[in-house]
Amino acid sequence: MSNDDEPFGLAIAPDGYAVATTWQPKPNGCDAEHCPPGEFIKVWGREPEGRWLNGQNVGSNGLQVAFDAASNGWAAWIDQGWSTPATLMVASRPAGGQWATRETVASGPSVSDFRLLVTDTSTPVLWRSAPATDGYQLDTMSRTSTGWEATTKATAGPASLRAGVAGTLRAVWVQGSTGQGSALVATERRADGTWTRDMVVLRSSSGLSDPAWIGPHAVALTTSAGGRVIATEGPDGSWETHPAFPAKPHWSAAYEAAGVVTVAWLTPEGEVRARHGRVDGRWSSPKTLGRLARSARLVVDSRGNASLFWVKDDDDYSTRYAQRPVGTGWTATGRPPPPVDRGGVMYGYVVAAVDGADTVTVAAASSENPGWPYLHTADLVTPVALTRIRATPPGNWATSTSFRAGWRTTWLRAGNHDVRARVRSIDGRTTGPRRLASGVRAGTKILHAKSGRTYCLSARAHAGPTTGPWGEETCVSTPLDDRALSRSAGWTRAGSTSTTRSRGATLVSPRIRGSRFALLVRPSADAGTVRVTFDGRRLGTRRLIAGRPGRPRVIALGGFRRPRHGKLAITVVSSGEPVRIDGIYAR
Structure with missing residues (x-):
């Protein structure tokens, strides 16, 4: 989360703990001579049970927050006074605990360029890609038991860095000019701080630039025409490119999760468009989801389900959204749940993030008081392919120990279904759940049961590599x-x-x-x-x-x-x- 580009920010840990930030104007009469540089940021924390804590003022900008898989958190920001140089600060928070004492990492005019990430071994890393004498260099600082350890890596162009596996870091950059073609280069920093050999993973006859990781196996790149392409890494390690969206979008975002890449953008005319595809498969055609949009925010959960929010640029300034469950197209658009379903969204911005349970939190700030904006939030669960039991005996009373039941799955074109049941005997004893049928291609099946039982049935769908969750139970009783x-x-x-x-x-x-x-x-x-x-x-x-x-x-x-x-x-x-x-x- 960063406030460099937008006046609000939101980051959520896997356990649901959240940090929200709102931009605050400087007080009246506070000019460059009497106030420290930067903007005033107000930071709010939400506990996993949903209670928001009172906000704290931070007299700086560039606040970044990141969490590891265990919900331990790190925050990095710039601390700058009237006469002191800019200082890069870091604080940490154990899962369920409080933010610890501030720690000074570095000082100087270039510290504002550093970005924060956390490895899968819970190591915070600060990094930047900066011009050097013979090209560029990738600077990293990793937190160790003895302090911050720095490394430098020479690159041919601006680089992008993301966490790999087992504490590694993966870097990519582009080398070559437009006239001579270009190549995407990748390397990896081992857990011990050393770098592997640079490897060209993709060549292009046209010019590519501005690489940016959007997931563990996908990189977004800008073409010489100003459009964007997505380079994806297949299971065998080979790379290929896919056209993402046309030249010069007003805003764009792309994420890769669970092998699915989702791309969204705003056209200069204010149209909201999106498309998606698999890392190793075909891509959908672009789809227009809305018009007259001012700003947008795309979030994708760990399974590849996407939620897209935008503020409509009209007299109301209201929030709209659409969702795309993995394996299908975008749902109909509408307003998010209260209290975010409101007009008068301040500055036309909306932010969103997702936690470890794939629950999306969306936030929009009201313009009730521009000096102290109110951030309104709402939660919604990304839609999944639910399978419902239907076509059961009337009243769910079976007239024999064998009865027919059917099932239907929402939006997903299922290849087959599994059926299970929790079984409760007439004396109250309960067992299960146990599988009654697997891989059933038909929409109904005669189930063979026992006398004097209640079978609480649920089903799930399979569609290629996608397996839906078990649906809600429907209970059918057999006679004693x-x-x-x-x-x-x-x-x-x-x-x-x-x-x-x-x-x-x-x-x-x-x-x-x-x-x-x-x-x-x-x-x-x-x-x-x-x-x-x-x-x-x-x-x-x-x-x-x-x-x-x-x-x-x-x-x-x-x-x-x-x-x-x-x-x-x-x-x-x-x-x-x-x-x-x-x-x-x-x-």
């Missing part, structure tokens, strides 16, 4: 067979049904648990009537005439707000009329 019920005198059993014509005849279940109950019966036009109780509490009185004669029918009963343990009793209250019971349900 009538043979499991104790019976009084007067009952006979024919086929799979207990039958009686005797008034006062009863069937009593073993001890069961549930809040909702039902009967499975065989109706007939001359059927009798039963009264059903649960531990002495009446659930209902029903005459068993509705339905197709001889076919099983579910009769729903009353229930309770919370599950209870007890015994269900069926008592015949008619005389001389047939009563046929197939089973009972509890869930």
Whole structure:
């Protein structure tokens, strides 16, 4: 996060801790003679549970914040007084702790050029690419147990640096002029501070410049015409280029995550456009998402899902957004959740960032008080391909131990599905989840279950290399067979049904648990009537005439707000009329 280009900034740790900054104008009467150089920055911290802490004033600009995978944080900024030289400062924060004492790293007029990154071994690194006698040089300073250790690497042009694996740093730059063609050069700084041999990884007959890492395997480059291309590194280590967007965009951004590159830009006419593609595959055509945009911000989560926010340059100055789940196109645009869905966005800027749970936080500053802007934030979860269970038996009461269930996945064209279930027996014992089916290509399947169970089904989709999450559960209950019920005198059993014509005849279940109950019966036009109780509490009185004669029918009963343990009793209250019971349900 940096405030060099925009008056607001936002950085979020994997655990949800966030740092937001807002630019503050200098007080009235504060001129160059009486005020230190730079702008006034106000810093706010949000704890993982969502509570924002009071802001702290920092009399400087260029604040940068970075976090490692364990949510440990580092901040770097420039401290400059009236008569003292600019000083590069760093502070650290352990995950869940407080920011530690400031540490001076370097002083001098060039310290404002340094940028902050953190390696996968939790080492903060300050780096810059600066002109040198014979080209450029890449300066790095890494925090060690004994202090800051500096290294210098000669390069043919301006370089870009990012963290690699196992504490390494990867650098790229372009060598060669437009007339002679150009080449992308890559090298790596080992964990011990030494550099590997420079390697040309990509050659171009046209001029390339301004390389910038946008992900672990992708670099954005500017063409001689002013447009941008994306150079991607394939699994075999080979590189190739992809056209990103045309020449001279008003604003642009690109990110690579999980092998998917997302590019967004604003045209000079204010159109919001985006496209995406895989590192090793085809790219989509550019898509226009909005018009009359003043500024924009693109964020991409760890799975490649993208969220694009922009401020509409009209009388309202309101925020708009669109999202692109990985594996599909962009969703319809709209306003973000409150309180960011507001007009009057200060300076027309919106910022956003994503945490380790792939939750996107978007922030926009109001113009209620230009001297002390208010930063409004809202969270939204990047959309994922959800699979929902559908086409289950009516009321989710199955009339036998085998029943058909279906599933449908949102937006993703699934090749096949997996189905699982948590199983709860009628006495309340729960097991699972366990897999019921894998790799099912059809949209429905007959599932084979057991008597007297509730199956809480969920499904997920597979589409090529993409696997969606398990969807929400839908619970289907199978009947407890009538043979499991104790019976009084007067009952006979024919086929799979207990039958009686005797008034006062009863069937009593073993001890069961549930809040909702039902009967499975065989109706007939001359059927009798039963009264059903649960531990002495009446659930209902029903005459068993509705339905197709001889076919099983579910009769729903009353229930309770919370599950209870007890015994269900069926008592015949008619005389001389047939009563046929197939089973009972509890869930």
